[in-house]
Amino acid sequence: MESAKNWFRRKSGGSAMDETREEVVSKQTKERVEAAKKYIENHYLQHARILQERRQRRSILEKRLGEKHMSREEKHRIVKQLEKKESEYMRLQRLKTGVEDFEILAQIGKGAFGEVRLCREKTSSQIFAMKKLNKSDMIRRGQVEHVRSERNLLAEIESEFVVKLHCSFQDEEFLYLIMEHLPGGDMMALLSSKGTLTAEEARFYIAETVLAIESIHKHNYIHRHFLQWAHLII
Ligand SMILES: Nc1ncnc2c1ncn2[C@@H]1O[C@H](COP(=O)(O)OP(=O)(O)OP(=O)(O)O)[C@@H](O)[C@H]1O
Numbered sequence: 291m292e293s294a295k296n297w298f299r300r301k302s303g304g305s306a307m308d309e310t311r312e313e314v315v316s317k318q319t320k321e322r323v324e325a326a327k328k329y330i331e332n333h334y335l336q337h338a339r340i341l342q343e344r345r346q347r348r349s350i351l352e353k354r355l356g357e358k359h360m361s362r363e364e365k366h367r368i369v370k371q372l373e374k375k376e377s378e379y380m381r382l383q384r385l386k387t388g389v390e391d392f393e394i395l396a397q398i399g400k401g402a403f404g405e406v407r408l409c410r411e412k413t414s415s416q417i418f419a420m421k422k423l424n425k426s427d428m429i430r431r432g433q434v435e436h437v438r439s440e441r442n443l444l445a446e447i448e449s450e451f452v453v454k455l456h457c458s459f460q461d462e463e464f465l466y467l468i469m470e471h472l473p474g475g476d477m478m479a480l481l482s483s484k485g486t487l488t489a490e491e492a493r494f495y496i497a498e499t500v501l502a503i504e505s506i507h508k509h510n511y512i513h514r515h516f517l518q519w520a521h522l523i524i
Pocket of ligand 1: 325401402405406419449453469473475476
């Protein structure tokens with residue numbers, strides 16, 4: 291039986307050009323194989339990292355619960371609650387949501403790594419804020435870990451003082467965080483519209499900020515801007 295290589299050579303007139311073509315084909319194939327290998331490796335590394343982070347979160351929670359005076363049932367209930375949230379998070383990851391599942395309505399803000407947009411989820415018609423972060427920018431500025439922590443924290447935390455994360459996904463260029471939309475604007479907008487806050491208003495916003503920071507500390511995270519303020523105060 292004629293080999294595929296001979297058949298190809300016969301059909302294409304068989305010449306020195308074939309060798310070059312074969313070389314090109316095999317170079318392309320090698321590159322594809324490399325890319326596929328990298329993809330699979332990354333996939334498993336990421337999976338292992340997610341599992342490790344999940345185990346860490348559980349052991350931190352168990353350690354913290356061990357220090358608390360609570361009934362065994364109450365501790366069990368809290369651990370189960372974490373497990374439920376973790377599974378829900380994995381489920382959202384598996385659903386493979388993409389940017390095409392959202393209709394962009396307007397730009398509402400700009401942060402250090404990208405824009406925040408108002409959007410509507412096409413299936414549910416729910417309104418969210420979409421934070422779109424440029425991945426190569428993050429890598430260049432060494433902020434990958436910061437952004438990963440932000441994403442993990444938002445997914446983990448349940449506090450009325452911290453914005454809720456609906457889901458997150460990425461494409462070749464960007465990382466997307468789909469968050470609950472907070473229509474009240476930020477402190478900057480408040481200060482520029484009001485000029486000066488009354489003592490009572492200032493007390494209110496500072497108290498909310500302290501509660502938000504307290505809730506992230508409970509999850510063993512520290513806010514980098516808070517770290518800067520602390521440096522300024524000290
Ligand atoms: N969930 C949200 N709902 C409504 N507006 C939001 C929401 N998240 C962000 N914004 C708006 O977008 C702006 C930019 O937000 P973003 O989180 O990107 O930047 P940041 O708060 O300056 O932090 P960073 O230093 O991480 O860039 C905010 O100041 C706010 O006005």
